Structure formats: structure tokens, C-alpha cells
Amino acid sequence: VTVCGRRAVLQDVLDEVGANKKKRFEVASTNGKLTLIRACQGHSDSRVRDENLFEGKRITRDYPPEALLHGTSWSALAGIFRTGLTPGGLRPASRTHNHFAGYERGDSRLVSGARFDADLNLNFDVEQTLRRGHTLYRSSNDVILGTDVLDPRLITAVHTAAGALV
Numbered sequence: 784v785t786v787c788g789r790r791a792v793l794q795d796v797l798d799e800v801g802a803n804k805k806k807r808f809e810v811a812s813t814n815g816k817l818t819l820i821r822a823c824q825g826h827s828d829s830r831v832r833d834e835n836l837f838e839g840k841r842i843t844r845d846y847p848p849e850a851l852l853h854g855t856s857w858s859a860l861a862g863i864f865r866t867g868l869t870p871g872g873l874r875p876a877s878r879t880h881n882h883f884a885g886y887e888r889g890d891s892r893l894v895s896g897a898r899f900d901a902d903l904n905l906n907f908d909v910e911q912t913l914r915r916g917h918t919l920y921r922s923s924n925d926v927i928l929g930t931d932v933l934d935p936r937l938i939t940a941v942h943t944a945a946g947a948l949v
Contacts, residue, residue, distance in 0.1 A: 806894060806924035842919040847909045848885030848927055854901025868933040883927035894925065906940040907933060
């Protein structure tokens with residue numbers, strides 16, 4: 784593999800992993816030897832099992848996230864209110880999870896999970912989502928992931944990217 788006109792070495796890959804602002808990747812080592820580099824979420828391969836990938840990170844009503852914030856576009860909004868928030872949205876086969884931030888916009892802890900270039904931000908009722916039995920996981924980079932279609936009645940607010948209530 785060539786990066787910036789030269790052959791990439793392991794350190795180049797590790798530098799990219801460490802420099803990723805959204806912390807999308809993680810590494811693991813055993814006895815000081817690198818054994819794994821993987822994406823923290825975003826797996827669309829059906830062979831990847833959530834229970835294995837997010838072992839011990841299932842969200843319960845005992846330890847809920849502060850928020851369920853989902854970024855979307857104006858073009859997707861009518862469909863979300865018609866049929867619910869579906870993994871993959873306008874391209875259902877493209878994703879296996881809905882992605883959420885566990886913090887509100889403007890919170891300094893918000894690094895991943897929100898589409899920062901989204902037209903709109905949807906807030907979902909955390910307590911009711913969990914009470915209805917929807918499965919949510921927290922990835923190692925703090926993204927909240929869910930596989931279920933979420934009923935649009937769980938939406939508590941819609942804000943523009945500038946923060947105006949819709």
C-alpha cells in the first residue's frame with residue numbers, strides 16, 4: 784500500500800488510527816504484539832454478531848445514555864415520520880444499525896455518533912425507547928447503536944443544524 788507517495792508501514796496505520804478525531808478505530812495487543820485493528824462500529828457484514836462485538840456494552844434502563852441524538856437530512860424526515868427510523872435510512876441494505884450520539888449538541892463529550900454535517904437533529908425519548916425493549920449498544924468510541932426500527936412517536940424534538948426547533 785502506498786500513502787503519500789511512499790510505501791506504508793505499520794506505524795503509518797497506527798498514526799492514522801490515533802489521529803482519527805471520531806475515534807472510529809481501535810487496536811488491541813497481546814503481550815505487546817498488535818493483534819487487531821478494527822472499526823468500532825459501522826459493520827454491515829451479517830457475520831459480525833452484536834453480542835460479540837459489543838460484549839458487556841448493552842445499554843439498560845439502569846444506565847441509560849443522557850440522550851439519543853440522531854442526525855438526518857430534510858429529504859429523509861418525511862420517511863422517518865411515516866415508517867420510523869430504519870437502519871440505513873434511504874438505503875436500508877447499507878447499514879445494520881441506527882447511529883446516535885449519547886449527548887446533546889454542544890456537549891464537549893460529543894465526539895462521535897452525531898452527523899456533524901446533518902441538516903437536522905432528532906431527539907428520541909431514551910426512557911421510552913428502552914422501556915419498549917429496543918436493544919441499544921454503546922461502542923468503544925461512545926456511539927450508541929440500535930438495530931430496531933424506532934417508532935417516530937419516540938421523537939421528542941427536531942432541531943435544525945443551527946439549533947432552531949422545527
